Amino acid sequence: MKLSLVTILTASLALAAWSPALADDAPKVTLVEAGSGKLEALRLAPKAGDKATVTMDMDMTMSMSFGGQTMPPQTVPTMRMGMDMVINEVKGEEFTTTFVYTKATVDDAAGLPEQAVETLRGVLGGLVGSEGHTTMTTRGFVKDGSFVPAEAADPQIKDMAASMEKQLTQLAAPFPAEPVGVGAKWTVAMAVSNQGMVIDQTAEYTLTKREGNMVYLDVAITQGAEAQTLSTPQGEAKVNSVKSTGTGTVTIDLSLALPAAGNTKLNSAMSMEMDMQGQTVAMDTVTDMGLSLSSELKK
Numbered sequence: 001m002k003l004s005l006v007t008i009l010t011a012s013l014a015l016a017a018w019s020p021a022l023a024d025d026a027p028k029v030t031l032v033e034a035g036s037g038k039l040e041a042l043r044l045a046p047k048a049g050d051k052a053t054v055t056m057d058m059d060m061t062m063s064m065s066f067g068g069q070t071m072p073p074q075t076v077p078t079m080r081m082g083m084d085m086v087i088n089e090v091k092g093e094e095f096t097t098t099f100v101y102t103k104a105t106v107d108d109a110a111g112l113p114e115q116a117v118e119t120l121r122g123v124l125g126g127l128v129g130s131e132g133h134t135t136m137t138t139r140g141f142v143k144d145g146s147f148v149p150a151e152a153a154d155p156q157i158k159d160m161a162a163s164m165e166k167q168l169t170q171l172a173a174p175f176p177a178e179p180v181g182v183g184a185k186w187t188v189a190m191a192v193s194n195q196g197m198v199i200d201q202t203a204e205y206t207l208t209k210r211e212g213n214m215v216y217l218d219v220a221i222t223q224g225a226e227a228q229t230l231s232t233p234q235g236e237a238k239v240n241s242v243k244s245t246g247t248g249t250v251t252i253d254l255s256l257a258l259p260a261a262g263n264t265k266l267n268s269a270m271s272m273e274m275d276m277q278g279q280t281v282a283m284d285t286v287t288d289m290g291l292s293l294s295s296e297l298k299k
Helices: 002-016 114-125 155-159 161-167
Strands: 028-033 036-040 051-066 069-091 094-106 131-137 142-148 180-182 185-194 197-211 214-225 228-232 235-253 258-276 279-297
Touching (some): 069 114, 094 114
Antiparallel strands (some): 185 197, 228 235, 258 279
């Protein structure tokens, strides 16, 4: 459960900071179709001093085979996280936000040992009080970010702080430079670092509707990775392949500079070999993950 927990927290925190930003190389945005009707540039337009609350839910089921033995699928109980965010400064085409985690809970779960659920609650609960910032452009690129774990945070979270700062610069949904209308399609390609593993990710966005500042998008995601070697708490691991596909919807309030709502489902298959006390053990995992997010301005 510990290794999957690290994966869960990493994905959760990346989404939580709703962290767009530039990875080692800036995401490449390519307009595929301009769409029809009135063509307008998509740009975020937050106001300094605006405050918002963000709520995130995450569900995950993992199937695993280890050393040739298939284990029963494990469903992780729903994790719910809440954040407060503030637009601190707007300067030209850039703005800075700060965030702080205010809530982190885990639902009850049938079929999982109570001790495992309580352990997860203890680790996730330590997020409360963790904070950070992001500096973004009006096109949705993130220039930098920071993540500072709370003093009471679990050691696992503190150990991942540096990784979190990097991930604050990765999960982006930048807009194309060109004006677009309904039916527009564009791709965002980037290399994403996840716990030392480099994954190539491409997301294709389709503009399905626009009503004033509200922008409605469909998204399709593909991920893949070349063979590479990682260091894990259990020892050295060789990743042979990673293949992921996902679909979702995103509603963006341009004046809020946050997704007003979002739902994504991702299926990921990974094949790897672990060095366990001098023996090479094959491990294959298939993960189904659902993520949802909502935000609103605080009155």
